Amino acid sequence: MSDDVLRIEGLHTDIAQYHILEGVDLSVPRGAVTMLLGRNGVGKTTTLRTIMGHWAAKSGSITYDGQDITAWPTPARARAGIGFVPEDMGIFTDLTVEENMVLAAASGPLDATRLETVFAAFPPLRTFWKSEAGNLSGGQKQMLSIARAMAEERKLYLIDEPTKGLAPAIVSTMAGALRELKRAGASILLVEQNFAVAKALGDHAAVMDDGRIVWTGAMAELAADAGLQERLMGLSMEVTG
Amino acid sequence: MLTAILSGDTPRSRILTVLLLAVLVCLAAAPFLFPGVRALETAATICIFIVLVASYDLLLGYTGIVSFAHTMFFGLGAYGVALASTHLGRSWGALLVGTASGAVAAAVLALLIGLFSLRVRAIFFAMITLAVASAVAVLVSQLFEITGGEDGLTYQIPRALTPAFRFGELFGVNLNGRIINYYLVFAASLVLFLLLLRIVNSPFGRVLQAIRENDFRAEAIGYRVVWYRTAATCLSAAVAALAGSLYAIWLRYVGPDTTLSFEIMLDILLMVVIGGMGTMYGAVLGAVIFVLAQNYLQSLMGVAAGAAEGLPVLPLLLDPNRWLMWLGILFILSVYFFPTGIVGRLRSGR
Amino acid sequence: MTAAPDHAPTMTRLSAADRLAKAAPFLLVPVLILAGFLAIGTTSSWLTLTVSGLAMGMMIFVMASGLTLVFGLMDVINFGHGAFVSLGAFVGISVLLALPGWTAEPSLALNLAAVLLAIACAMVLTGLSGWAFERVIVRPVYGAHLKQILVTVGGLIVIEQLIHVIWGPDEIFLNRPETLQGAVTFAGAALEKYRILAVVFGLAIFLAMRLILRRTKIGLIVRAGVQNGQMVESLGYRLRLVFIGVFVAGSALAGLGGVMWGLYQEVITAGMGERMMILVFIVVIIGGLGSVEGAFIGALLVGLMQNYIAFLEPKLALISNIGLMTAILMWRPQGMMPVVKAK
Numbered sequence: 001m002s003d004d005v006l007r008i009e010g011l012h013t014d015i016a017q018y019h020i021l022e023g024v025d026l027s028v029p030r031g032a033v034t035m036l037l038g039r040n041g042v043g044k045t046t047t048l049r050t051i052m053g054h055w056a057a058k059s060g061s062i063t064y065d066g067q068d069i070t071a072w073p074t075p076a077r078a079r080a081g082i083g084f085v086p087e088d089m090g091i092f093t094d095l096t097v098e099e100n101m102v103l104a105a106a107s108g109p110l111d112a113t114r115l116e117t118v119f120a121a122f123p124p125l126r127t128f129w130k131s132e133a134g135n136l137s138g139g140q141k142q143m144l145s146i147a148r149a150m151a152e153e154r155k156l157y158l159i160d161e162p163t164k165g166l167a168p169a170i171v172s173t174m175a176g177a178l179r180e181l182k183r184a185g186a187s188i189l190l191v192e193q194n195f196a197v198a199k200a201l202g203d204h205a206a207v208m209d210d211g212r213i214v215w216t217g218a219m220a221e222l223a224a225d226a227g228l229q230e231r232l233m234g235l236s237m238e239v240t241g
Numbered sequence: 242m243l244t245a246i247l248s249g250d251t252p253r254s255r256i257l258t259v260l261l262l263a264v265l266v267c268l269a270a271a272p273f274l275f276p277g278v279r280a281l282e283t284a285a286t287i288c289i290f291i292v293l294v295a296s297y298d299l300l301l302g303y304t305g306i307v308s309f310a311h312t313m314f315f316g317l318g319a320y321g322v323a324l325a326s327t328h329l330g331r332s333w334g335a336l337l338v339g340t341a342s343g344a345v346a347a348a349v350l351a352l353l354i355g356l357f358s359l360r361v362r363a364i365f366f367a368m369i370t371l372a373v374a375s376a377v378a379v380l381v382s383q384l385f386e387i388t389g390g391e392d393g394l395t396y397q398i399p400r401a402l403t404p405a406f407r408f409g410e411l412f413g414v415n416l417n418g419r420i421i422n423y424y425l426v427f428a429a430s431l432v433l434f435l436l437l438l439r440i441v442n443s444p445f446g447r448v449l450q451a452i453r454e455n456d457f458r459a460e461a462i463g464y465r466v467v468w469y470r471t472a473a474t475c476l477s478a479a480v481a482a483l484a485g486s487l488y489a490i491w492l493r494y495v496g497p498d499t500t501l502s503f504e505i506m507l508d509i510l511l512m513v514v515i516g517g518m519g520t521m522y523g524a525v526l527g528a529v530i531f532v533l534a535q536n537y538l539q540s541l542m543g544v545a546a547g548a549a550e551g552l553p554v555l556p557l558l559l560d561p562n563r564w565l566m567w568l569g570i571l572f573i574l575s576v577y578f579f580p581t582g583i584v585g586r587l588r589s590g591r
Numbered sequence: 592m593t594a595a596p597d598h599a600p601t602m603t604r605l606s607a608a609d610r611l612a613k614a615a616p617f618l619l620v621p622v623l624i625l626a627g628f629l630a631i632g633t634t635s636s637w638l639t640l641t642v643s644g645l646a647m648g649m650m651i652f653v654m655a656s657g658l659t660l661v662f663g664l665m666d667v668i669n670f671g672h673g674a675f676v677s678l679g680a681f682v683g684i685s686v687l688l689a690l691p692g693w694t695a696e697p698s699l700a701l702n703l704a705a706v707l708l709a710i711a712c713a714m715v716l717t718g719l720s721g722w723a724f725e726r727v728i729v730r731p732v733y734g735a736h737l738k739q740i741l742v743t744v745g746g747l748i749v750i751e752q753l754i755h756v757i758w759g760p761d762e763i764f765l766n767r768p769e770t771l772q773g774a775v776t777f778a779g780a781a782l783e784k785y786r787i788l789a790v791v792f793g794l795a796i797f798l799a800m801r802l803i804l805r806r807t808k809i810g811l812i813v814r815a816g817v818q819n820g821q822m823v824e825s826l827g828y829r830l831r832l833v834f835i836g837v838f839v840a841g842s843a844l845a846g847l848g849g850v851m852w853g854l855y856q857e858v859i860t861a862g863m864g865e866r867m868m869i870l871v872f873i874v875v876i877i878g879g880l881g882s883v884e885g886a887f888i889g890a891l892l893v894g895l896m897q898n899y900i901a902f903l904e905p906k907l908a909l910i911s912n913i914g915l916m917t918a919i920l921m922w923r924p925q926g927m928m929p930v931v932k933a934k
Contacts, residue, residue: 054821054825073824074821075828075830078824078827086825090821092814093818094814095811095815099811103823104826106827106828107827148826301737306737307736307737307741357917358920360924364736364740365876367668367740368872368875368876369872369876369916372869372912375866376910379909380910383906384906507748510741557756563755566753569745570745572741572744572745572748573728573742573745573746576732576742577731577732580738
């Protein structure tokens, strides 16, 4: 499995006195979309945040692009090419859309052709380019959060529930943008509750329960097996899909 | 029985027990063990500062909030007694009225400040108390018609508490009103200290400590954090005011320098930190060590500065007026390397 | 599924009330100036007081700006900030006193050169001390407010005492450079030249700061970092370095404020910074912790209020700022323009 952009082994993370991750083993193959699934509160967000360095791993290792980044500070991980879109979107609401995008291009000025791609995927961002991001609607904020991740070349994207609470039309816009990212060669680790989106985008799937990965395999396999879904996540996703 | 008096909060260290007993015995028998005016002054100051520091520890150590207004509350109590004695004349009633009104005023003011600042952020409290305390200090020196300004107030207290009142001799020591006054201070301080010990070991005190450890969790469990913090502030302020009243009764004088100055505020901080935050007994050791050091070490620094004369810089650094600088350094080092203070060390080293 | 969305872009419209609420703090300054005019009655006194209030406000702002950003960025509360005010004043004034030839000449160019040199020396030295202070005093106590307050108070005392060791225990009196003494008359009001200069200078600093915060990338990082530091780090910026930079800049600005204040008062003491901190804290609180604009407005309000009340009812001047703080906190418990913190 040398073609994994990210490999996590035996990852334990505590938050205060709570053990959240209890030995996560996970591989994210290069150039594919890996879905991280599971019920609420099983540690999906904590897994992403530990990869990003927001929480320190108590034990275990995180290998990214052949390097052990377990002890790296967050900015170093970002500079190495990991893009992060948090569940709360992490928009700087006091800044304009433009300023948010300028900041997102950490290594230099904003690239004009990239910007055109962003505008093509998310037309409202062009309209509200000079507006304060805090005044955007929820969907527009989510667009901005993905757009920020696209502002620069990244090898790996960690994206936490990008379609949460969005209207169907915007969900499909999001999905289109993520597909575009993948086509450009990026690897994506995606936490997603909307099974239709997961099914449409995912190549691989990993299911978490109680701070561990309990199943890994092809997304298609999981999507096809309602019984497996029931057993792993306590509900058949076909119902919602 | 003893445990009950201590509210179940025993020293939990043999050395600490011995030290505390020694302090208790020395203070209880001070007029007879250490005859002399200066020694008695020192002993009374220690008694009062133990209460003052312990009441501050209720806030800093047990509740985890920093106040810079403790001397203001201390001063309110002192000025209460001074003003009552000045206007109502020399009487026990004046002392009582002054003490009571000082304590009530302190509690009310603490309530107001608490409601304003603690509601938003505990960190506001430190800044707002600093602002209010300094405004009050300036106000006191400005309103000299009432407060005597920078000169302060001198007043009469009941004759039975003054040196002029003599009533015999014991163990070769002349018994006078000053000794009665000392025992009044001593007894009141002891009672107040035991009261504080009771408060911090009550369910209320335990909630305070839970808030100090994690205010979000305490709030989530269902405790009104703001209410508890404000209540602790009021209690602490009232006790500080009582200590101030004792000080006023003992000194028969109040002035901004003896009760309101920022320097005393720093002294209190240092005593709490050195003794050990969040351990009432720390206040005892902190106050004893600090007051002794202040009274006797400063002269030592003068000697050292004299000895270092001729050397570059050193005499300047050792100048007794630079006492505060060494305190500051000691203070920083204590917070870094000695955060649990002497009591914490003694308890863990057992 | 195609990439093109077919929904019309809309934006949550701000209602008139929202707009007013946003603009309200900015309106307070003219409102206070107007109220001052109505209460004072005579144009000349009002003008004099307004200029000196604005001058005082500008100087307080210069001292407060660094403190509020330091808090906003790293949640660090520095009670030792005032030490840099005193230190800056002593360094700057020492430079001025060492240049009697430049300051005594009735030449504006030479006088300003002396003042600028003094300011430069003061800022370099306080900036360096700020850097050392951050490393030695503040860094070991990140994330612990209680200890932060305690050790930075300790640091304040030590620096103040060191000033006594270096410059002696007494206050130092000084005269402003020749051409900055005296007043000009305008509309029947005597306006002290130095106060006008202080207003201009303070305003220039505020505008420069705004420009840096709005137009440069480092400014964007600072503004974004105040709001959501973790996200800024997730984008690849080392916020710690930015923070140290802001701490150093804030200390240098405090030093600058100290020089300006020293020239304003024509006397400096080691304790001046400590006393100024009280006003600085009030300003930072009513402005909203972390907000530079809030601190600016707060500082002007404090300066104006203090001067108006001192004229109208001298005894109340001392508590007027406490009253102002109380009123503003009743209106907005988080301060006028609180930074919306993520999380």
